[in-house]
Amino acid sequence: MEVLLVKDIDYIVTGNSIKLINEFTGRIAEKRRWPDSMQSALESKEGLPVKREGQTLGSITLQHLMCLFKKVSGMTGTAVLAAQEFDQLYQLKACVIPPRKSCIRIDKSDRVFSTKSEKNIAHGQRVLEGENLDRRKALYKYSDLVEQQRQVIHQLRDDILLSDGVHQKAK
CATH class of the missing domain: 1.20.5 (Single alpha-helices involved in coiled-coils or other helix-helix interfaces)
Incomplete structure (x- = not known):
């Protein structure tokens, strides 16, 4: 049986509601719902009361939102790569702040597997x-x-x- 969403992996049922699980962090994503009646269908499948869909009252581009703030700052490891875009869109400058300590990470060569099964076995053996x-x-x-x-x-x-x-x- 092919399923799109798996209980206790993509979502959990608590009380009378469905809570989504963030696929990248594994944490519960509070106040988040799936769009296009998918949430309602899942609530019905789980035997829960179906809640009304939300309504979008307006939208704004990220560029326009950023321009509404008097001061904008941030930190990322990839800002210098997009420095030209930051300057053109937001009139923001990007700069490099050197690290206080040298990198101690040991970079090993890449390992390539022909199938996902081989990759999973290798990960398990490594652990x-x-x-x-x-x-x-x-x-x-x-x-x-x-x-x-x-x-x-x-x-x-x-x-x-x-x-x-x-x-x-x-x-």
């Missing part, structure tokens, strides 16, 4: 073998973990049926 023996934490992107979890769920739904307590291959 199990303790590749980071110097006790540094490994950084994994949450959306990758969610995708792996979805694959496992779909695999279980498609391949395994419980019948009289015995696992059998789906036909």
Whole structure:
């Protein structure tokens, strides 16, 4: 069965409402709803009272919004790459502030896999073998973990049926 949204991965049900889960952080996205009646359809599917759709009263471009502020500032690692755009659109200058300490990161060569399955196995082995023996934490992107979890769920739904307590291959 192919599904667009998976309960407890894309959303959770709490009380009489559906809470969306941010795919990048894994945290609950408060006060956020899906557009185009998707939220209403999901509320109906979960047996919850269907809430009214919101109404857009107006819209504004990001460029115009930025121009409404007297002072604008920010910090990013990529501003210098877009310096010309910042100058043309917002009349803002971008500058580089050098780091206080030198970089201690060790860049390793890229690893390329022919399938997602091979990639997932390699990630699992890396964690199990303790590749980071110097006790540094490994950084994994949450959306990758969610995708792996979805694959496992779909695999279980498609391949395994419980019948009289015995696992059998789906036909």
